[in-house]
Amino acid sequence: MSRSTVGALALAALVLPLAAGCVSNDDTPSAAGTGAPGRLTVSSTADACAVSATTAPSGTLTFTVKNDGTDVTEFYLLAEDGLRVISEVENVGPGISRDLVVQARPGSYFTACKPGMVGDGIRAPFTVTDSGTEVGPTGDTAAQLKAAETQYVAYVKDQVGALIAGTKAFAEAYKAGDDDTARALYAPTRAHWERVEPVAESFGDLDPLTDAREADLEDGQAWSGWHYIEKDLWQPTAEANGGKEYTPLTDAQRVVAADDLVKYTQQLVDEVNKPGFTFEAFQIANGSKALLDEVANGKVTGEEEIWSHTDLWDFQANVDGARVAYDGLADVVEAADPELAAELESRFTEIDALLAEQGSIEKGFTFYDKLSQDQVKALATAVDALSEPLSRLTATVTGA
Amino acid sequence: MSAPTDPAHDLPDTPPDASPAPGGLSRRAVLGLGGGLAVVGAAVGLGVGRLTAPEPASTSSGTRTYPFTGAHQAGIATPAQDRLYLAAFDLTTSSRDEVVALLQRWTTIAARLTQGLSAGPYGPASGPYDAPPDDTGEAADLPPAGLTITFGFGRSMFVGSDGADRYGLASRLPGALVDLPHFPADNLDPARTGGDLVVQACADDPQIAVHAIRNLSRAAFGSATIRWTQLGYGRTSSTSTAQRTPRNLFGFKDGTANVKAEETSALDEHVWVPASAASADSTDSRWMTGGSYLVARRIRMRIEPWDRTSLREQENLVGRNKGEGAPLSGGTEFTEPDFTASGRGGQPLIATNAHVRLAHPDFNAGVRMLRRGYNFTDGNDSLGRLDAGLFFIAFVTDPRTHYIPMQNQLSKSDGLMEYLEHTGSGLFAVPPGIEDGHFVLGADGTPLTTRHSPFVGQDLFA
Numbered sequence: 001m002s003r004s005t006v007g008a009l010a011l012a013a014l015v016l017p018l019a020a021g022c023v024s025n026d027d028t029p030s031a032a033g034t035g036a037p038g039r040l041t042v043s044s045t046a047d048a049c050a051v052s053a054t055t056a057p058s059g060t061l062t063f064t065v066k067n068d069g070t071d072v073t074e075f076y077l078l079a080e081d082g083l084r085v086i087s088e089v090e091n092v093g094p095g096i097s098r099d100l101v102v103q104a105r106p107g108s109y110f111t112a113c114k115p116g117m118v119g120d121g122i123r124a125p126f127t128v129t130d131s132g133t134e135v136g137p138t139g140d141t142a143a144q145l146k147a148a149e150t151q152y153v154a155y156v157k158d159q160v161g162a163l164i165a166g167t168k169a170f171a172e173a174y175k176a177g178d179d180d181t182a183r184a185l186y187a188p189t190r191a192h193w194e195r196v197e198p199v200a201e202s203f204g205d206l207d208p209l210t211d212a213r214e215a216d217l218e219d220g221q222a223w224s225g226w227h228y229i230e231k232d233l234w235q236p237t238a239e240a241n242g243g244k245e246y247t248p249l250t251d252a253q254r255v256v257a258a259d260d261l262v263k264y265t266q267q268l269v270d271e272v273n274k275p276g277f278t279f280e281a282f283q284i285a286n287g288s289k290a291l292l293d294e295v296a297n298g299k300v301t302g303e304e305e306i307w308s309h310t311d312l313w314d315f316q317a318n319v320d321g322a323r324v325a326y327d328g329l330a331d332v333v334e335a336a337d338p339e340l341a342a343e344l345e346s347r348f349t350e351i352d353a354l355l356a357e358q359g360s361i362e363k364g365f366t367f368y369d370k371l372s373q374d375q376v377k378a379l380a381t382a383v384d385a386l387s388e389p390l391s392r393l394t395a396t397v398t399g400a
Numbered sequence: 401m402s403a404p405t406d407p408a409h410d411l412p413d414t415p416p417d418a419s420p421a422p423g424g425l426s427r428r429a430v431l432g433l434g435g436g437l438a439v440v441g442a443a444v445g446l447g448v449g450r451l452t453a454p455e456p457a458s459t460s461s462g463t464r465t466y467p468f469t470g471a472h473q474a475g476i477a478t479p480a481q482d483r484l485y486l487a488a489f490d491l492t493t494s495s496r497d498e499v500v501a502l503l504q505r506w507t508t509i510a511a512r513l514t515q516g517l518s519a520g521p522y523g524p525a526s527g528p529y530d531a532p533p534d535d536t537g538e539a540a541d542l543p544p545a546g547l548t549i550t551f552g553f554g555r556s557m558f559v560g561s562d563g564a565d566r567y568g569l570a571s572r573l574p575g576a577l578v579d580l581p582h583f584p585a586d587n588l589d590p591a592r593t594g595g596d597l598v599v600q601a602c603a604d605d606p607q608i609a610v611h612a613i614r615n616l617s618r619a620a621f622g623s624a625t626i627r628w629t630q631l632g633y634g635r636t637s638s639t640s641t642a643q644r645t646p647r648n649l650f651g652f653k654d655g656t657a658n659v660k661a662e663e664t665s666a667l668d669e670h671v672w673v674p675a676s677a678a679s680a681d682s683t684d685s686r687w688m689t690g691g692s693y694l695v696a697r698r699i700r701m702r703i704e705p706w707d708r709t710s711l712r713e714q715e716n717l718v719g720r721n722k723g724e725g726a727p728l729s730g731g732t733e734f735t736e737p738d739f740t741a742s743g744r745g746g747q748p749l750i751a752t753n754a755h756v757r758l759a760h761p762d763f764n765a766g767v768r769m770l771r772r773g774y775n776f777t778d779g780n781d782s783l784g785r786l787d788a789g790l791f792f793i794a795f796v797t798d799p800r801t802h803y804i805p806m807q808n809q810l811s812k813s814d815g816l817m818e819y820l821e822h823t824g825s826g827l828f829a830v831p832p833g834i835e836d837g838h839f840v841l842g843a844d845g846t847p848l849t850t851r852h853s854p855f856v857g858q859d860l861f862a
């Protein structure tokens with residue numbers, strides 16, 4: 001599990017210099033430093049929105065927005081119609097500076113500060129002249145992102161549906177004392193959870209209630225969920241249990257544990273099937289990266305499934321989920337940054353090939369404790385190789 | 401040319417009235433040791449290592465010394481030096497007298513080293529030709545670099561794991577010297593956790609700090625052995641308002657709201673153990689009055705995933721901006737965070753799971769800590785990832801009120817925890833300092849170890 005919140009819109013601060021390294025010098029964004037054509041400053045106060053210039057050449061523009069007022073402020077770059085938001089920074093506290101980095105095409109725009117976050121803001125016309133630099137995708141990005149969101153929500157509902165069905169079967173077997181069946185169902189059922197875990201994390205306590213590891217608990221805190229039952233199905237020796245003899249759960253405790261797991265999983269099902277449930281493009285992109293962080297922090301070290309050692313099932317499911325999230329956004333990435341798209345494709349392929357050497361979710365994987373150190377290292381290296389370009393996904397998608 | 405009598409180890413019976421002889425002590429060394437060492441002379445050839453080395457032309461930070469003596473031990477409210485070498489020891493002796501003798505040796509050596517003297521009276525390049533030098537020598541040509549040495553006692557010195565009263569000290573175990581509970585997501589390595597004794601050596605030069613631990617460890621053979629050590633660099637806290645706030649390995653300023661040496665009433669309230677603490681204990685813990693509790697946590701950072709995290713998420717998890725360290729509610733670094741300020745959609749500008757919120761006194765019953773942490777990098781793990789992070793050190797008046805509740809809250813709810821893993825831990829009772837004027841001095845006027853030498857924690861054994 002993880003505790004990080006899925007952040008909001010991210011900007012292209014990191015990706016731009018890296019991308020610039022891949023193209024000819026002519027296309028390099030303006031060098032840093034005040035006075036450079038692509039670098040602008042904005043001073044936002046209660047009654048003014050002072051932009052250092054009213055024109056800039058097309059390409060990468062960086063507005064360094066300083067809140068010189070006393071209220072929280074926002075800064076917008078609006079389209080010619082004064083309605084459509086090209087890009088924005090919000091929640092800039094008094095005294096704070098924040099950058100807005102945007103790919104701007106030639107045309108007429110408005111800049112706007114919104115001190116106190118109310119009203120239409122303090123606006124001024126802003127012109128982007130043609131520098132000859134190619135900027136951004138030509139397709140209808142907004143429509144592509146919308147389609148990606150719809151697809152992803154459908155995927156989440158499908159996985160969660162399979163999860164609740166599998167969880168019920170698992171719970172029944174466990175309650176009935178059919179431990180062999182329960183053990184066989186454990187990892188393949190959890191795969192549905194692991195594929196969409198960032199969604200579950202967005203619902204507060206559901207993640208810890210369902211997926212907390214024993215080490216995650218506070219002293220004396222009640223434990224529930226998958227790993228609570230995992231430990232009972234793969235009972236540790238006293239040596240592996242901090243020197244304490246493991247006490248198996250009683251039949252009554254088994255019923256509570258199994259019913260709780262089904263109950264919390266059902267809550268997840270209910271949440272994602274609410275009419276208002278949506279997952280926005282930036283959340284999908286962040287979620288894709290978050291899934292790889294999950295692999296890096298828990299699965300590749302064997303800490304997630306310390307009793308069952310079924311970490312590779314979770315690993316594969318996390319990668320599956322990240323891949324689906326990416327695939328939905330691939331068209332947008334392809335248009336905005338084809339080299340990033342190509343790199344992600346090849347990194348996903350590499351990691352899937354490496355996992356395939358150890359099995360599959362359907363046929364079963366090598367248990368984590370049977371992997372050699374070299375195999376673990378190779379998997380970790382592949383995770384890092386994929387995670388690094390994946391960390392640029394959100395900025396690329398939201399900047400497109 | 402006068403010579404010192406004998407190496408400290410070999411002189412258990414030197415009388416306490418050993419008279420000072422003219423010595424080659426520099427003015428700073430004399431002042432640093434306090435009234436018991438009012439010796440100014442012009443003799444040469446004392447073999448006191450660094451004192452005979454050429455002085456740097458300027459009064460740079462390297463030549464700085466801090467007094468070893470005082471109401472409190474040095475190395476707590478002392479302005480945080482740049483480097484740390486901390487060592488936890490396990491006692492190997494079963495003799496209470498040997499523990500006392502060890503503490504006497506340690507105290508004497510610490511008093512000497514912190515004033516720029518060699519570990520023993522001969523120094524690294526003098527003394528009997530067929531004996532090993534009484535100082536290991538690697539600090540010989542270096543200035544004292546603001547070295548402080550701070551000693552503390554672990555709970556296991558009072559009660560063994562089997563409950564045994566190892567040295568007849570169980571009746572002196574302070575109530576505050578508890579076993580720290582398991583905090584959520586703890587992944588403690590027993591080889592980096594606990595210990596009967598702790599020695600914190602801080603200096604502006606790592607070689608000075610390592611030299612101190614090395615010589616103290618040497619003086620411990622037969623009585624105690626190193627259990628674990630930690631090297632730290634780039635102090636991550638300011639303990640004086642004169643210091644700039646440093647950055648941790650996440651790249652953020654750390655310890656902005658730390659208790660500072662200048663805040664004497666805050667030190668009394670949050671750092672030093674008051675006399676009233678002993679009255680509240682069922683045991684006799686009066687020996688801790690004026691002391692403090694050292695909490696050490698080796699917090700590994702998941703550096704690689706962190707570096708792939710957007711600036712937005714980084715700032716939201718911390719609750720401050722990265723450039724200046726200002727709270728996201730606005731202002732500059734030292735502006736108090738406004739936890740009620742809200743932004744778009746009524747959401748708080750400082751998120752509910754932000755580190756600065758959950759660690760703030762407002763959300764911790766008003767308690768504060770004196771933090772004295774350091775960055776560490778201990779190579780890499782088998783997966784090629786940096787084994788790096790923050791070696792957290794805090795001094796508090798009582799960990800039951802000033803550390804455990806806050807750490808439980810952080811471990812459970814702090815968004816940063818996804819990028820942190822606690823891998824080592826220790827809690828130590830740090831007794832008060834020793835007063836000026838009690839050292840037993842050798843013929844050269846520098847402290848010697850004898851059966852009558854004062855030592856840190858003396859009241860515990862009284």
